[in-house]
Amino acid sequence: MERVVGTVIRGLRCPIINEGDNIEEIVVDSVLKASEVEGFDINDKDIVTLTESIVARAQGNYAKTEAIAQDVRSKFGDDTIGVLFPILSRNRFSNLLRGIAKGAKKIVLMLSYPSDEVGNHLVDIDLLDEKGVNPWTDVLTEKQFRDYFGFIKHTFTGVDYIEYYKSLVEEFGIECEVIFSNNAKTILDYTKSVLTCDIHSRFRTKRILINNGGEKVYGLDDILKESVNGSGYNEQYGLLGSNKSTEDNIKLFPRECQPVVDNIQKKLKEKTGKDIEVMIYGDGAFKDPVGKIWELADPVVSPAYTPGLDGTPNEVKLKYLADNNFSELRGEELQQAISKYIDNKEADLVGAMEAQGTTPRKLTDLIGSLSDLTSGSGDKGTPIVFIQGYFDNYTK
Numbered sequence: 001m002e003r004v005v006g007t008v009i010r011g012l013r014c015p016i017i018n019e020g021d022n023i024e025e026i027v028v029d030s031v032l033k034a035s036e037v038e039g040f041d042i043n044d045k046d047i048v049t050l051t052e053s054i055v056a057r058a059q060g061n062y063a064k065t066e067a068i069a070q071d072v073r074s075k076f077g078d079d080t081i082g083v084l085f086p087i088l089s090r091n092r093f094s095n096l097l098r099g100i101a102k103g104a105k106k107i108v109l110m111l112s113y114p115s116d117e118v119g120n121h122l123v124d125i126d127l128l129d130e131k132g133v134n135p136w137t138d139v140l141t142e143k144q145f146r147d148y149f150g151f152i153k154h155t156f157t158g159v160d161y162i163e164y165y166k167s168l169v170e171e172f173g174i175e176c177e178v179i180f181s182n183n184a185k186t187i188l189d190y191t192k193s194v195l196t197c198d199i200h201s202r203f204r205t206k207r208i209l210i211n212n213g214g215e216k217v218y219g220l221d222d223i224l225k226e227s228v229n230g231s232g233y234n235e236q237y238g239l240l241g242s243n244k245s246t247e248d249n250i251k252l253f254p255r256e257c258q259p260v261v262d263n264i265q266k267k268l269k270e271k272t273g274k275d276i277e278v279m280i281y282g283d284g285a286f287k288d289p290v291g292k293i294w295e296l297a298d299p300v301v302s303p304a305y306t307p308g309l310d311g312t313p314n315e316v317k318l319k320y321l322a323d324n325n326f327s328e329l330r331g332e333e334l335q336q337a338i339s340k341y342i343d344n345k346e347a348d349l350v351g352a353m354e355a356q357g358t359t360p361r362k363l364t365d366l367i368g369s370l371s372d373l374t375s376g377s378g379d380k381g382t383p384i385v386f387i388q389g390y391f392d393n394y395t396k
Contacts, residue, residue, distance in 0.1 A: 007389040010034065011374045011382030019060035023050075024260060026058075028267045030384050040388070044275045045308070047387040048264065049371040052241070052282040052303060054383045055254035060232065063224055065248050067231035068099025068239070071223050072195070076216055079193035080106040084184065085205065086197040088120035088154065088161040092297050093197070094168060095244045096220065100195065101169040106177075108190045109165060113140070113180045117198050119293040122161065122180075123149045140180040142166075155290075184208045192216065195223075199240060199299055221299070224252065240299040241282060254280065257304030265306050279305035284369030285361075301368035309363050 014030040017023065027050055035042050056062075072081070081104045086093045088111075101107060113135055114128055115121040128135055131148045140148070142162065153160050162178060169176035179186070184205045187194055192215040196205045202219045209217045221238040224231065232252045234241070241253030254260075261278040268276045282298035302309075371385040 005389070006392060007387065009370060009374050010038070010040075010386045010388075011380060012384040012386055013381050014054075014384055017054040017057045017383075019057065019062075021058045023055055023058040024263045024267060027264050027384055028271060031268065031386060032271060034386065042268075042272045042274050042276070043388065045277065045391050046274065047277045047279070047309070047367060047390055048268070049279050049281050049367060049385045049387065050264075051371075051375060051383040052254050052257075052280050052298070053243070053251065055257060055260060055280055056232075056251050059254055059256075061234070061252045061254055062245060063228070063231035063233070063250055063252060065095055065099035065102060065250070067228040068096065068223060068250075069102035070228050072100050072103030075218055075222070076104065076193050076195070078105050079216065080104075080108060080191040082108045082110060082187035082191045082194040084110050084187050084194055084196040084198070085112050085117060085201075086165070087116045087118050087199070087297055088122070088159075089297065090157065090159065090164070091244050092242070094164075095248070095250045096197075096239055096242065097165060097168045098172075098248075099250075101172045101174045101176075104169075104174055106175045107169050108177045108179065108187065109169070110179050110181055110187050110190075111162070111165075112182050113145075117201060118295070118297050119287065120154065120161075123152055135182050137183075138181075139183075139186050142178040142180075145178075145180050185212050188213055195219070199297065237299045241297075253282070253298065254303065261304045261306050275308075277306045277308040279309055279364060279367065281364075281368035281371045284372030285365045286369050286373075295369075295372070301362075302364040305364050309367065312362055 012030050012034045014026055015021075017026065027048065031042070031048055034040075081100065083097070083100060086097065086109075111122065114123045114125045125135075127149055133140070133148060145162070151160050151163070166176050166178055177190070179190070181187075184196070185208060188209065192213060194209050194214055194217050196202055196209065196217070196219045198205055198219075202221060206217055206219055219238070219240075221236075221240050223239045224233045225235050225238045227233045234253050234255050236255070237253050239250075239252070242250045245251045257280050261280060264278045265276060268274065268278075279302050281302050283296045283301065285294075285296045285301050287294045367387065367390065370387070374385050375382050
């Protein structure tokens with residue numbers, strides 16, 4: 001019978017993961033059980049993905065805000081700390097700010113505007129035009145910002161992040177001055193000791209600060225790069241990719257991830273005889289057109305994956321072939337012509353007109369986004385995703 005289904009994605013349920021659990025065995029057992037219960041075969045080039053969260057939970061990669069405070073103190077001493085470009089997220093940044101405040105004497109909090117790095121808006125950009133404010137040149141105090149725009153709550157969370165972040169610092173008796181600027185150099189007018197909290201632009205921000213007189217310049221990726229009194233840590237990303245766990249605890253991005261995916265792939269091969277690709281994923285990389293949020297608050301979509309997921313798609317656009325190369329054909333003749341073209345396509349289609357409009361992104365970013373949308377971030381209870389047919393094309 002002719003195949004009529006392409007890619008199939010299944011969110012797989014598994015037990016609640018706790019510290020010390022064998023994540024590799026749990027993933028393998030969950031895949032095998034789902035195959036048996038749901039009645040689907042496991043094939044070569046299937047893909048198993050698992051959230052970074054369950055890997056970190058199994059590792060017990062947690063830290064208290066006091067550990068953050070100790071690391072901050074060790075780096076900045078009694079200096080006024082410029083906290084630069086944090087994203088607007090209770091889940092991502094509230095406990096980090098609590099820890100930073102515990103380790104500081106005074107904080108100057110500098111927010112980018114109209115939005116943070118990943119698209120959470122403090123103010124609608126049209127209001128800037130209305131008020132004659134230029135976000136690329138104008139530096140605003142908290143009073144000036146309020147005079148222009150008033151008190152604005154986030155579209156989805158209902159939180160006024162200026163008020164919220166300031167309150168988190170002040171609950172520890174720490175003075176907090178809030179300013180608004182998109183120029184990293186602005187913070188150096190207030191202090192030469194800076195903790196930059198941006199994610200994807202952090203290397204550029206650090207370079208700008210150091211080249212313009214910053215004396216103590218660190219990023220979130222420099223905090224908890226090693227354990228503090230037995231705390232969790234991440235030697236590569238520090239606090240980046242962390243999430244709120246409790247009111248005084250964070251879960252960090254998992255560490256030593258490559259052995260996890262390699263071992264899962266090996267165990268699946270032993271159990272099924274199939275060559276299955278495996279990756280760990282965090283946030284997807286996609287933008288919400290309503291909230292204008294770019295989802296990727298983790299430092300990377302995938303911290304580890306097996307070799308078969310390296311690279312980018314090498315695909316042709318079917319509608320381009322149908323409208324151009326084979327515009328005179330119809331029906332079975334058109335299908336055969338396109339199938340033959342795909343079977344004989346070049347190994348590298350970069351720059352080819354037939355590939356225009358295909359998605360020029362890394363496979364891991366695409367598959368990570370697909371997985372993140374499938375598992376969600378709420379109560380679906382499917383932190384493992386099983387993908388079939390992803391590498392198939394029209395000829396399969």
